[in-house]
Amino acid sequence: MREHARIEELIAIRSLGGLDPQDQASLTEEMASHGPDCAECLRLEADYAEVAGGLALALDPVAVRSELLEETVARLHGASDVEDRAVEDRAVEGGAADEPGGRRSRGSFLRPLVAVAAALVLFVGGWAIGAATSGDDGTTALEDPTVVAFQGDAEGSLAVAYTPGEPGAYLLGSGLSTPPAGSVYQAWMISGEVPTPGPCFVPSSDGSLFTFVDGELAGADVMAVTVEPAACSTMPTTTPVFVAEIQTV
Amino acid sequence: MLVAESHAHTNRDAGVAVELSGARDRELVHRIGRGDDEAFRDLFGRYAPSALALARRIVRQPFLAEEIVQEAYLAVWRNPSAYDQRRGSVRAWLMGMVHHRAVDAVRREETQRRRVEDARASDPIVVDDPADEVAREVDVPHERRAIRAALDELPAEQRQVIELMYFDGLSQSTISERLGLPLGTVKSRTLLGMRRLRASMAGVER
Numbered sequence: 435m436r437e438h439a440r441i442e443e444l445i446a447i448r449s450l451g452g453l454d455p456q457d458q459a460s461l462t463e464e465m466a467s468h469g470p471d472c473a474e475c476l477r478l479e480a481d482y483a484e485v486a487g488g489l490a491l492a493l494d495p496v497a498v499r500s501e502l503l504e505e506t507v508a509r510l511h512g513a514s515d516v517e518d519r520a521v522e523d524r525a526v527e528g529g530a531a532d533e534p535g536g537r538r539s540r541g542s543f544l545r546p547l548v549a550v551a552a553a554l555v556l557f558v559g560g561w562a563i564g565a566a567t568s569g570d571d572g573t574t575a576l577e578d579p580t581v582v583a584f585q586g587d588a589e590g591s592l593a594v595a596y597t598p599g600e601p602g603a604y605l606l607g608s609g610l611s612t613p614p615a616g617s618v619y620q621a622w623m624i625s626g627e628v629p630t631p632g633p634c635f636v637p638s639s640d641g642s643l644f645t646f647v648d649g650e651l652a653g654a655d656v657m658a659v660t661v662e663p664a665a666c667s668t669m670p671t672t673t674p675v676f677v678a679e680i681q682t683v
Numbered sequence: 684m685l686v687a688e689s690h691a692h693t694n695r696d697a698g699v700a701v702e703l704s705g706a707r708d709r710e711l712v713h714r715i716g717r718g719d720d721e722a723f724r725d726l727f728g729r730y731a732p733s734a735l736a737l738a739r740r741i742v743r744q745p746f747l748a749e750e751i752v753q754e755a756y757l758a759v760w761r762n763p764s765a766y767d768q769r770r771g772s773v774r775a776w777l778m779g780m781v782h783h784r785a786v787d788a789v790r791r792e793e794t795q796r797r798r799v800e801d802a803r804a805s806d807p808i809v810v811d812d813p814a815d816e817v818a819r820e821v822d823v824p825h826e827r828r829a830i831r832a833a834l835d836e837l838p839a840e841q842r843q844v845i846e847l848m849y850f851d852g853l854s855q856s857t858i859s860e861r862l863g864l865p866l867g868t869v870k871s872r873t874l875l876g877m878r879r880l881r882a883s884m885a886g887v888e889r
Binding site for chain 1: 720723724727728731732733734735736737739740749752753756757758760761762764765767769770771772774775776777778779780781782783784786787826827830831834845848849850852853854855856858870871873874877878880881884
């Protein structure tokens with residue numbers, strides 16, 4: 435049986451929202467080393483999520499404004515309409531680019547990127563800088579980091595922090611959804627139309643992510659994230675769910 | 684003996700009720716996945732009062748708290764398949780999203796120290812609403828009592844770090860600085876406290 439003491443400690447703290455970025459990275463590594471089907475890891479995650487969720491019930495519930503439900507329901511449908519339109523737009527834009535077997539051609543993979551505008555969302559950027567430079571031991575510090583928020587259809591926020599001209603980058607996310615069973619997210623550095631595979635990752639159960647991209651960014655002008663099989667891919671097999679224009683030189 | 688048996692019955696009944704409740708929640712999420720508005724409304728009605736209490740406790744701003752709860756529910760609607768039963772109950776998932784968003788909001792907006800100091804200086808920040816009493820009455824008094832009892836039974840130093848982390852949104856390193864404790868002590872107190880809570884809640888939680 436594998437040792438789970440360290441993982442238990444980190445999961446317990448993470449379930450309360452108190453984990454520092456360095457420990458989050460450490461937990462991600464530990465969990466990865468145990469694999470996605472580690473039964474004890476899943477049990478610990480579930481148990482401590484229940485404890486944390488239960489703590490919310492220790493508070494007296496408060497009255498919810500009667501209009502809040504209707505306002506929320508109205509937003510549901512507003513959101514659905516927007517998403518439907520986006521799907522339609524993509525269908526028109528992508529045409530019949532899918533290849534047999536569900537694998538998309540490189541042209542199809544890159545087409546959505548054409549529409550990407552570089553963006554710095556201040557709150558994401560500010561949070562990312564804070565997280566990336568908060569390491570006590572300096573291991574997570576970036577000098578004069580550039581932070582770029584990803585854009586995409588997936589749930590949550592994702593940003594990349596890097597120092598132009600220096601290798602490596604940090605990916606920082608919040609509110610990210612768990613990829614489907616048997617899948618992972620995979621980062622790609624794209625130069626022109628040539629994608630170079632980056633790390634595969636799965637967000638924490640609370641949707642947060644803090645992971646290091648250990649590779650050469652020089653020459654890449656776009657970073658993208660796709661959903662890939664758990665074994666990771668050498669070429670993207672799906673359309674990116676997140677994309678960001680980067681300037682590495 | 685009779686008392687012990689009565690407690691056993693109570694716990695078993697509560698456990699059955701909790702499991703039924705969990706199954707119902709999972710069914711609601713399944714229906715939400717099919718675009719069922721009514722299921723969404725049911726889930727909202729079940730947990731919004733507690734979710735709002737949690738968000739208000741952390742961000743201490745009623746309007747921001749509403750926005751956080753709304754965003755968490757929208758996330759459920761947009762991506763119900765993100766719920767993974769292996770990682771806990773629907774309630775834990777939902778409260779986790781609310782907590783995560785609330786803590787993010789607090790940490791983004793200003794330094795935690797300033798927020799806590801401001802909060803202490805101007806308590807009570809959340810104005811009591813007479814309708815809150817109604818919400819309390821329709822909630823889950825058995826679970827609430829059990830969880831409060833479990834918290835009360837913790838050694839004070841363990842309860843303190845857990846409350847600072849969960850309800851004030853402080854990170855382990857901030858608590859370490861705030862309390863003047865080694866980081867390792869904060870971690871170990873958190874783990875010990877969480878283990879106790881886990882054991883205490885085992886008969887009640889989903």
